[in-house]
Amino acid sequence: MKKFLEGSQAVAKAVKLAKPGVISAYPITPQTHIVEGLAQFVADGELKSEFVNVESEHSAASAVLGAEACGVRSFTATSSQGLILMSEVLFNIAGMRLPVMLVCANRALSAPINIWNDHQDSIALRDSGWIQFYAENHQEVVDFILQGYKIGENPKIMLPVMVCMDGYILTHGMEVVDIPSQEQVDKFLPPYNPPYKLDIDNPLSLGLLGDPTVYMETRYAIQDTLNNDVLKLIPQVSSEFESIFGRRTLKLVETYKTEDAEVILVAMGSVAGTIKDVIDEERSKGKKVGLLKIVTYRPFPKEEVFNILKQASRVGVIEKAISLGSDGPLYTEISALFSGEKNSPQISGFIAGLGGRDITEKTIQTVIELVKGKKTSCIFMDLNKELLWEDFRVI
Amino acid sequence: MFSILVAKAGSSKDNKTGSWRSVKRPKFLQKDCIGCGLCKLICPEACIEGEEKNTYRPDYDYCKGCGLCAYICPKKDIEMILETEEK
Amino acid sequence: MLSKHFSEHNFVSGHTACAGCGQALAARLVVDAAGKNTIATNATGCLEVFSTKAPQSSWNIPWIHSLFENSAAVGSGVESALRYLGKIDKVRVISQGGDGGTSDIGLQALSGMLERGHDVLYVCYDNEAYMNTGIQRSSLTPFSANTTTSPPGKVSTGNPKLKKPLVEICSAHHIPYSASASVGYPQDLQRKVKKALSIRGPKFLQIHCPCPLGWRYEPGLTLEIARLAVGSGLYPLIEYEYGKLTKVFKIPKPKPVEEYLKLQGRFRHIVNSQEEVAKIQKIADKNIDYYQLK
Numbered sequence: 001m002k003k004f005l006e007g008s009q010a011v012a013k014a015v016k017l018a019k020p021g022v023i024s025a026y027p028i029t030p031q032t033h034i035v036e037g038l039a040q041f042v043a044d045g046e047l048k049s050e051f052v053n054v055e056s057e058h059s060a061a062s063a064v065l066g067a068e069a070c071g072v073r074s075f076t077a078t079s080s081q082g083l084i085l086m087s088e089v090l091f092n093i094a095g096m097r098l099p100v101m102l103v104c105a106n107r108a109l110s111a112p113i114n115i116w117n118d119h120q121d122s123i124a125l126r127d128s129g130w131i132q133f134y135a136e137n138h139q140e141v142v143d144f145i146l147q148g149y150k151i152g153e154n155p156k157i158m159l160p161v162m163v164c165m166d167g168y169i170l171t172h173g174m175e176v177v178d179i180p181s182q183e184q185v186d187k188f189l190p191p192y193n194p195p196y197k198l199d200i201d202n203p204l205s206l207g208l209l210g211d212p213t214v215y216m217e218t219r220y221a222i223q224d225t226l227n228n229d230v231l232k233l234i235p236q237v238s239s240e241f242e243s244i245f246g247r248r249t250l251k252l253v254e255t256y257k258t259e260d261a262e263v264i265l266v267a268m269g270s271v272a273g274t275i276k277d278v279i280d281e282e283r284s285k286g287k288k289v290g291l292l293k294i295v296t297y298r299p300f301p302k303e304e305v306f307n308i309l310k311q312a313s314r315v316g317v318i319e320k321a322i323s324l325g326s327d328g329p330l331y332t333e334i335s336a337l338f339s340g341e342k343n344s345p346q347i348s349g350f351i352a353g354l355g356g357r358d359i360t361e362k363t364i365q366t367v368i369e370l371v372k373g374k375k376t377s378c379i380f381m382d383l384n385k386e387l388l389w390e391d392f393r394v395i
Numbered sequence: 396m397f398s399i400l401v402a403k404a405g406s407s408k409d410n411k412t413g414s415w416r417s418v419k420r421p422k423f424l425q426k427d428c429i430g431c432g433l434c435k436l437i438c439p440e441a442c443i444e445g446e447e448k449n450t451y452r453p454d455y456d457y458c459k460g461c462g463l464c465a466y467i468c469p470k471k472d473i474e475m476i477l478e479t480e481e482k
Numbered sequence: 483m484l485s486k487h488f489s490e491h492n493f494v495s496g497h498t499a500c501a502g503c504g505q506a507l508a509a510r511l512v513v514d515a516a517g518k519n520t521i522a523t524n525a526t527g528c529l530e531v532f533s534t535k536a537p538q539s540s541w542n543i544p545w546i547h548s549l550f551e552n553s554a555a556v557g558s559g560v561e562s563a564l565r566y567l568g569k570i571d572k573v574r575v576i577s578q579g580g581d582g583g584t585s586d587i588g589l590q591a592l593s594g595m596l597e598r599g600h601d602v603l604y605v606c607y608d609n610e611a612y613m614n615t616g617i618q619r620s621s622l623t624p625f626s627a628n629t630t631t632s633p634p635g636k637v638s639t640g641n642p643k644l645k646k647p648l649v650e651i652c653s654a655h656h657i658p659y660s661a662s663a664s665v666g667y668p669q670d671l672q673r674k675v676k677k678a679l680s681i682r683g684p685k686f687l688q689i690h691c692p693c694p695l696g697w698r699y700e701p702g703l704t705l706e707i708a709r710l711a712v713g714s715g716l717y718p719l720i721e722y723e724y725g726k727l728t729k730v731f732k733i734p735k736p737k738p739v740e741e742y743l744k745l746q747g748r749f750r751h752i753v754n755s756q757e758e759v760a761k762i763q764k765i766a767d768k769n770i771d772y773y774q775l776k
Contacts, residue, residue: 021566022559050562055594059555062548062591066523066559069546072566074559092548097397158397196401198521198544198560200573205402205539207524207547214399214536221399402539407496410538415501436668437705439499439507441491457495461502461694462702475702 002178007138007170010177011077011103012037014142016047017185018149020075020101022067024052024060028082029115030167031105035077057082061089061100068098069206071197073149076100079167080107083121087128093160094129094222096207099152099192100160101145102130106269106320107167108355116356117167119269123321123329129222131161131230132298133250134268138177140295141165143249146180146189147237155195156229159222164297166270168356180245188244226299234296252301254293255308257283261290263371264312264345266305266334268294271318271352271359278364289368294330306337315347316371318364318381322351327378335377346371352381412440416460419475425449427470434464434473492518497540499532502701504665504691504708505607506532509578511668512605512689513543515675516574521560522546525553525579525588528614529607551587553579554595557602570601574679581608581622584688585648596655596684603678603685606648609693617696621646624716625765626758627748629696634751639758644765652686653722661721664690666708670719670731690717698747710742715766718773730773739763 005013011034015023023042025035041047050067054060057078064074078086083104093100104122108114122132131152135141141163148161165171196204210218234252242248256276258264265275272293282289292308294301309315317331326332331349338344350367353359363381370379423434430448442458445451453464465473492513499506509529513520524530524547533540534547548556557577564570577595579588584606595602611629612618619632623641628634632641653660658681663671671689678685692708694701711717712731716739719731739762743749752758770776 022562024559024562048566050566052558052562053598054555054558055590055597058552059558059591059594062552062555063559063562065548065552066546066556066561067563067566068559069556070521070560070563070567072563074563088549089552095400096548097400196397198546200519200521200544203404203518203542203544205404205534205541205545205547206400207530208400208402208534208536208539209531210399210536218399221397399536402534402537404539405494405542407533407538407540408494410496410498412496412498433668436511437507437665439501439503439510439704440495440497441493441510442495454495459501459701461704462700463502463507463705466702466705 001181002176004174005138005177006033006172006174007141007165008033008172009037010138010142010179011145012041013179014145015075016041017180017182018073018146018189020049021072022050022052022064022074023076024054024063024074025076025078026054026057026060026082028057028079030107030171031077031079031082033171034103034105057085058089061086061093064100065089065093065096065098068100069198071192071194073192074100077103077105079105080109080121083125084109087125090125090130091128095218097158098160099158101149101152102160102162103145104162104164105167105171106164114355117169118320118354118356119164120321122162122164125162126298126329129159130298131159131226132164133161133295134164134297135170136270136272136293138170138175140249141170142177142179143241143247146185147241147250150189150237151230151233153192154233157225157233158194159225159230164269169270184244188241230299231301250295252296253304253308254295256291256293258290258292258308258311260288261312262288263314263316263368264290264292264309265364265367266292266294266315266317266330268297268319268330271320274359274361275364278361282368300333302337305334309334309345310343312345314371315345316350316367317347318350318352318367320353322378331377346375348376349378350381351378357382411456413456413458416458416478418460418478419462420455420458420460420478421453421462421464422474422476423452424472424474427472429470431469433467433469437463437467439463492516492520492542493533494540494542496538497533498535499528500695500701502694502704504693504704505529505609508607508665508671508689508691511665511671512576512675515672516576516679518543519572520574520576523553523556523560523577525583526550527580527583529578529580531614550583552591553577553583553588554602554604555591557604558595558598558600561600561602575602577602577604579606580613581606581610582612582620585621585646593655596652596657596686599683601682601684603687606688607691608688609691609696611696613693613696622648626752626762628751629748639752649686649688649720649722653725655684656725657684657686659685659721659723661686662688662690662717662719664708664712664717664719665692666705666712667719667731674721696748699745703745707742707745710737710745713737714739714742715770715775716742716762718769718775720773727773730775733770733775736766736770736776739766
């Protein structure tokens with residue numbers, strides 16, 4: 001049923017439809033509306049879940065870890081500092097192969113403390129073994145959660161899933177979103193039935209010490225699952241989802257007017273909407289510009305990204321995160337794909353929108369102009385140059 | 396794929412720690428035992444079996460020779476002897 | 483599967499703890515007293531390392547280790563899952579950790595678990611230092627003890643701080659049961675585990691576990707040293723119910739602390755100093771008076 005909803009409310013409704021048995025979270029802006037919504041569903045008896053109000057994000061992640069290990073579907077949500085505080089547990093959850101679902105309301109990292117959107121928090125967790133989806137709009141968030149559960153909980157996969165949504169832009173923005181019926185979701189998403197769990201009738205030990213004779217194999221197994229099984233499963237689950245819900249939203253990548261594009265921009269999350277508008281404008285002027293939106297960032301769909309970008313002569317990667325001291329992580333990964341390729345497009349990297357700085361149509365237009373020029377690896381867009389000349393000595 | 400991550404209950408019994416003993420081992424004399432079961436209760440290796448008096452014995456496959464059974468025995472019916480002595 | 487490794491114990495042979503390990507003994511006493519219908523969580527530390535090196539496990543009950551500081555939080559999640567599954571009346575949850583994992587890095591998660599009222603028994607195996615990393619001082623290391631991060635030196639007599647009053651800190655959450663026990667008194671220890679598990683809600687049990695390696699003594703002395711700690715008044719065995727002290731383990735004729743100290747290498751630097759021993763005797767006397775142990 002189509003409704004006009006705040007993004008966080010849409011998340012709460014989607015999670016409710018997945019019927020998690022245990023929900024645990026800790027308040028952090030801009031994630032709070034999500035768990036407030038879920039708490040209300042539990043309080044009203046509309047959702048039969050144990051809602052655990054923990055004392056930190058570290059414990060929130062630990063509680064859902066414990067619940068998943070008992071074979072109970074769970075949910076948590078967080079943001080920014082909360083995600084980083086959780087990070088120790090998040091690596092652990094992936095290593096233990098527990099398919100926890102986490103919604104990350106993307107927000108900048110401190111210092112300076114900043115509650116506005118960028119992708120630095122979830123990008124910092126890219127090496128953790130979690131599957132990561134980046135949503136452009138409310139509908140994608142809802143659909144990614146339902147499909148994420150199905151993918152992560154597949155007995156061959158058993159990996160956690162992080163659905164990333166831009167803080168404020170999506171969490172607090174209002175949009176029309178199609179919330180599926182419980183009947184549809186029940187048809188799509190089977191109950192969670194893991195191949196191993198804590199059970200007094202079959203007492204297993206989980207979370208063992210893995211010495212040098214076994215540790216590498218556990219890492220290889222995650223890599224193998226992500227790069228082979230998950231990449232194959234995503235389109236299958238997406239087709240199944242389409243057959244029940246009538247839309248196909250979860251993809252490895254999404255293309256927008258890339259077929260004949262000479263310039264292709266690459267981006268993740270809600271900024272794709274702005275970029276599409278700019279592309280329409282450019283196209284109306286006869287300029288061949290397109291967009292490659294990375295939906296599945298982990299596992300990284302190398303083949304799809306390569307095959308789409310190789311058609312272009314110029315590529316501009318716009319990202320809301322940076323590996324300080326190096327370049328944008330997405331730029332680095334895309335550049336690596338074309339390493340040693342003869343007909344590689346010229347790839348340039350742009351850092352934009354950190355800490356909630358608006359990425360405007362003008363920003364995108366400037367990127368397109370710069371992409372056509374000399375190759376650059378890491379240009380910070382829309383900097384206020386006046387702020388850069390301050391010196392510690394003046395204080 | 397997941398077998399490395401999960402262990403079956405009690406599977407450490409495959410690990411025979413008795414080889415750790417270097418100097419002494421307990422000798423259960425089975426003369427004055429009153430069957431109190433304290434030796435079995437306090438063995439950190441969980442390797443002492445027995446039900447009735449004078450039936451308690453350690454499993455030398457696991458016994459590390461700590462000597463706590465000899466300490467706790469109220470009847471001094473367990474002696475720590477040198478590994479080199481006969482059984 | 484179970485038949486091959488059947489044992490009447492819930493913690494079995496083949497673990498790689500040091501000979502005479504007080505923690506290995508305490509853990510088995512705890513889970514044997516708890517029974518088969520128990521799920522255990524474990525903090526990182528000696529117990530986890532010596533009992534579950536892949537692909538083996540010494541546990542005959544469902545057991546999970548996640549991280550150092552989150553045993554109580556994982557236990558909260560397990561308990562919540564059991565509640566959701568309608569199994570909370572059939573299955574007990576025990577969360578375990580060492581003194582560092584409980585009183586230092588895991589204290590926040592423990593307090594959260596107690597405050598929220600989860601039906602979990604938290605067991606702290608107190609061997610009075612970070613043994614797994616090589617005998618570093620924790621907040622439960624006793625006064626004057628020599629650890630690798632509280633070494634005696636020209637201007638130091640070892641650990642300068644008193645033990646954190648963890649049983650009281652837990653009791654201050656007004657939980658149904660907060661107590662201390664010792665491997666030196668195994669029947670008393672098991673009685674406390676059973677009593678704790680007969681009560682619904684959050685419970686805490688701190689168990690004194692001598693460590694031959696970290697305290698530097700011969701393995702055969704574990705029980706004697708444990709008993710001397712209790713018998714001297716340095717390790718009072720106390721029981722709090724809903725914030726009130728309800729029971730203490732009486733020591734009508736307290737032993738001088740010197741008898742306890744002289745058996746351990748970690749106190750070797752002070753046993754010949756009357757002045758330093760007197761300071762520790764004062765701690766014991768204060769305990770005897772405060773808890774009315776005589």
